[in-house]
Ligand code: SF4
């Protein structure tokens with residue numbers, strides 16, 4: 036497995052890591068096997084978060100007895116010193132370790148959050164305590180907001196940045212990636228498959244391997260998935276051919292820049308619109324047979340909830356991607372209704 040050095044942390048990480056969210060989906064036994072298979076294949080970088088349900092716990096079980104083989108990055112969503120330090124103890128216990136390699140502040144998406152973390156008594160003060168005690172080795176952050184991420188990188192307070200990067204959502208490529216390089220910070224690329232919108236692993240991973248300071252951390256839930264990804268990294272050439280570029284362009288064209296990353300930051304809606312579900316309808320339509328789609332509670336609940344929208348715009352203020360959610364809700368409902376007409380579905384199933 037090829038490696039890169041993650042900026043000023045000096046950590047030598049495998050050319051691709053794994054992200055911890057999907058490790059919640061399979062049984063615990065299967066999740067443990069996925070992590071252990073990744074380690075066996077030479078993947079030594081695992082990213083998770085205190086807020087990812089069972090993820091830390093499962094990773095902790097999987098790496099039991101193999102701690103020195105792994106570089107663990109986890110995250111805290113707490114913004115003040117004491118709460119962050121308490122959460123760190125929980126992460127350490129779940130991960131069955133006495134140190135975290137990279138401790139990240141989760142979701143630095145607004146100026147107010149950044150300020151809160153860095154102010155006296157903020158989570159950064161806690162991180163400094165943890166650093167002195169050896170419980171944490173390096174400090175990073177994650178974000179979905181480009182402007183705030185640029186500000187945080189320029190602050191000189193962090194050693195790594197984690198941000199979405201893939202060929203559909205590539206806002207960071209001309210801006211944040213070079214800035215992080217200039218600041219000698221490690222760059223962790225989250226959502227390498229654009230939250231499931233890119234289904235061609237070869238294309239997605241090869242695109243990211245072009246960035247020589249970036250480590251992608253694709254979420255995996257099956258052994259075959261990590262084997263496929265490692266196979267791509269281990270292949271002789273990472274060249275993105277002109278044919279690949281054409282495919283990238285056509286996927287970009289299809290997926291567009293108006294797609295919802297399902298990050299849920301816009302929720303809850305005061306009118307109980309299930310925003311993520313509504314915006315996901317056109318994608319689900321492509322993924323499932325029509326019968327399943329129309330009979331699926333998730334779909335029907337989403338469509339029904341959309342009728343409650345009063346177009347107040349509150350959700351748009353919370354969306355880190357600045358999506359025109361009100362317009363997109365309307366488009367999604369129109370899309371559903373058009374399909375329902377085409378397929379003679381007169382009513383939304385209860
Ligand atoms: S615009 Fe609609 S979906 Fe958004 S917060 Fe307001 S009611 Fe909810």
Ligand code: SF4
Nearest residue numbers: 295296298299301354
């Ligand atoms: S609309 Fe925006 S905030 Fe809401 S889930 Fe989608 S990307 Fe996230």
